[in-house]
Amino acid sequence: MTTRDQTFARVAELIEPFNKKGVPLAEQTRFATDLEWDSLTVMDFVAAVEDEFDILITMNMQAQIETVGQLVDAVDTLKAKA
């Protein structure tokens, strides 16, 4: 398992409590349109991801992240910088 696979697996676990409709998760799964998250859910989820990986995902950065795959890449990049 690569580091990226591990990050994907952990991100998927963190998504589960917020995945009310049981949407199957893939690289291209979109937070707004597929998971139908509102801004409050996004806030709670982002806080969980930040605390899990000890990183900071600014709102400016969040605006660029639409899919699970993009988030996983962003997490790995931020972890490398930390």
Add this chain to the structure above:
Amino acid sequence: MTDAGTLAEACTSVPEDAPHAPDLLAKFDPLIAEREALLATGVRDPFAIVMERVLSPTEAIINGRHTILLGTYNYMGMTFDPEVIEAGKQALDEFGSGTTGSRVLNGTYAGHKACEDALKAFYGTDHAMVFSTGYQANLGIISTLAGKGDYIILDADSHASIYDGCWLGNAEIVRFRHNSVEDLDRRLARLPKEAGKLVVLEGVYSMLGDVAPLPEMVAVAKRHGAMILCDEAHGMGFFGAHGRGVYEALGCEGDIDFVVGTFSKSVGTVGGFCVSNHPKFEVLRLVCRPYVFTASLPPSVVATAAASIRKLMHADAKRAHLWKNSRRLHQGLRDLGFTLGTPEAQSAIIAVMLPDQALAVGMWQGLLERGLYVNMARPPATPAGTFLLRCSLCAEHRDEQVDQIIEMFAAAGRAVGCIG
């Protein structure tokens, strides 16, 4: 400018094979459908209330009916104060109806200076800057203070004007969980040590009426080298020995770098401001876009604001009566079995929590039919993802009005079945 003839000609000359662009309002179709479905059930639109006449800070005629107002931000009841009204009339006579200009060009009148002097006296600060609304005060100050490479750290439940101030600037934006000192500390610790940091807090959060743990948050922010801006929109007039806000009541004076507030709540008119002791504060008048590029407040408005602010400095009796009202209503509603947003009365706002939209609208309409106006709030405006009726008390609510309010809540609550 396009004249009417040219415009008409342009409209008729669109070629038939022009690409069909989507309707830009189509994205709001789900909201339009939800609203129409709600109104089809026969309820009045909670967001289309018209005050036909306003009789006093606590009473109005709505839909032909005498109604107690419990959904305004008229906390100190200054809107009908005779001295405030007289000051406005005099300014209207002496200075006209408006300035037609920006503060940095032709828009600064003696009244604007007098209003800023009143704010400096009220807050005991060296500087005060008046904006045309409270929204613009946050928009301007936040976007100007924090620039590219700086960080703004804000509470997740912050007011829209704070969020919009963040988006107007170029800083990096970081949210922390509502009122969580630990979460604020953790996020500040992850920021680059050398970066400029502005922590934005509010004294009272308007949806639940809960108060921020300012002393703990201020200590954390200072430890990480951040400057602090505190929005006291819902705290001014009511909290603290001088009515300065929650930060005064909790002993944080001297630790807050910038205080932002509004005239549209306790002051009883419209406008916004920022006060500070920062020695370079005055430069903001030249670089703050929502201050520079908008018309200044009309002379009558700044005159009413100045008169009101000077009276609020000595409004101890009003403050005491408003606290009494708040505690009585909180206790009364709790005794009836309602679920409230805070365990005790923390401010002049008392939020009655309801489980869904149908009950919230039914309850709201039931109160209105009995002669009581409150605010209905729903997601995403509500932080807890729930539905609530927001009651905001006024220092001018009489004891018997508070009794009537509790009786109306009892009757409406039993009618819709949300209390036993």
